Amino acid sequence: MVTTSVSSNPQPTLVARELSVFYGEKQAVFDVDLDIMPREVTAFIGPSGCGKSTLLRCFNRMNDLIEICRTTGSMLLDGHDIAGPDVDVVQLRSRIGMVFQKPNPFPKSVYDNVAYGPRLHGLAPSRSDLDELVETSLRRAGIWEEVKDRVDQPGTSLSGGQQQRLCIARAIAVRPDVLLMDEPCSALDPIATATIEELIDELRSEYTIIIVTHNMQQAARVSQKTAFLNLGRLIEFDETKKIFTNPSEQSTQDYITGRFG
C-alpha cells in the first residue's frame, strides 16, 4: 500500500483504521487504513466487486441495514468514533449524507423532498426558515432555476439529471459535513453527468466528498485524491494526478490503463 505522507495540518475529516467488512463468512473489505481530508473530493475506483461501494457504505453505517453484514476496525468522524454500537446512526446520517446510483426522490413534491430531512431533524423552526433552507439547498444543487416555478410538482416528474440534483439538494438540506456518492452519474447522459460533475466541484468548497465511480475519467476529472481498491484491499491511495500519470503500483497501472485481468 502506498500513501502520501499526510501533513499534520489540516486534520482528516474521516479516518478508517483496520476496517474490515464481512458478509456472513465472506470478507469483502480487508484492513483498510484511510484518511479522508476535509473539503476534498476523494474517488474510489476499482473493478466490480472490489469492495468500493461496501467501503463507502461503512461511513454512514448503511451496511447496518444488511443483516449478515459485520464490520470490524475503527472509524472516526472529526476524531469521534462512528463505528461503535452506541452511535446514533440517524444523527450520523445527517452529518454524512448519501447520493445513490439511481436518482431516488421520494414520491412527494420537489419541496417536500428537500424539506423532509430538515423537518425530521427540526432544523427549520418556522415555515419561512424552511422555505429559505429549501431554496438554498436547491440553489446549491444547481437546480433552483429549473424548478422554482414547480416546487409543488412531484420530484419524480423531473428528468433523470434533475432528479439526481434534487437528491443532492435533499442530502445537503440537513447540512452534512460529508457527502457520499455511489456512482451518482451512472444512470445519466453525458450532459447531465457534466452538470453533476460541475456541481461536485462547487460543493467541494463546503463539503468533504467521497465518490465511487466506474468511470475512471470521471474520477480523474472530479477528484483530488484517488483510492484504488482491488479484491477488497486498498491498493493505492494518492493524489489523483499521481495515480493517473505515474501510479506506484503495477496493478493500479494495469487497471487504469485497461490492462486488467
Next chain:
Amino acid sequence: MPAEHTVKAFTEDLAKIERSLLEMGGLVEAQIARAVTAVTQRDSELAPRIIEQDSEIDRYEQDVQDQVERLFALRQPVAQDLRMTISAIQIAGYLERAGDLAASMARRAIVLCETREVPGLYALPKLGDASHTMLKDSLDAYRDRNVEQAKSIRHRDRELDDMYVVLCRELLTHMLEDPHRITPGVHLLFVAKNLERIADHATNIAELVDYVTTGTRASDDRLRGRGFLMEGAPTPDDPL
C-alpha cells in the same frame, strides 16, 4: 512492452506508434550516415538524394502526431500509455530536427564539392560516427526502455563536445594557413556544428527514456563540453 490491453486495438495502436517512431529513427540514422559520407567522400550525387529524402522524415513526424492525436481523442491514454504517447510526439520532433540537420549537411556537401579540399580531416568522420552511434543508441535505449543505457548516453555527450572542439580548432588552423580554405572551412564548421546538435537531440531522446519508463524526469546530468572559442564560459551550448 507491458501487458496487453483488454481492448486489443489499443495495444495495437500503441505498438503502431512505436513502430512508426523506430522506422523514422532508422531513416534519420541512415540520412546522417549518408550526409557524413557525402561530405567526407565529396559525393555530389549522393547529396541531392539526401535532401530529397528529408520530406519523407517530415511525413513520418506528421504521421506520428496524427496517430497520437487520434489515440488521445479516442482512447484517453493514462499513466504509462500517456507518457509513452507524449514522448512519441517529442521524439518525433527531435528526429525531425536531426533529419533537417542531415539535409543541411548534404546541402553543404554540394558546395564543398565545388571548393578546394581540406586535407587530413580525420576528426570529421570520427565525429560523424560518434554522433550517428549516439542517436542509434538512444533509440535502442528507448525501444528497450533501458534507463541505465540512457544514462550512459547522456554522459557521452561530453566526449562528443570535446571532439567537436578539436575539429573546430583543426579547421581554424587550416583556414589560417591558407585563405583559399576559408570557404570550405566555414561550411565544414557548420557541418561539425550540425553533428554536435544531432548528438544533443540524441541526448534529449535519452532523457525521455527515464520519463517513459519510470515517470520521473531525468535530471539534466549531461556533461557539457566547454565549447569552441568559449573557454571559461560556464555552459557554452552555442559557440558559433
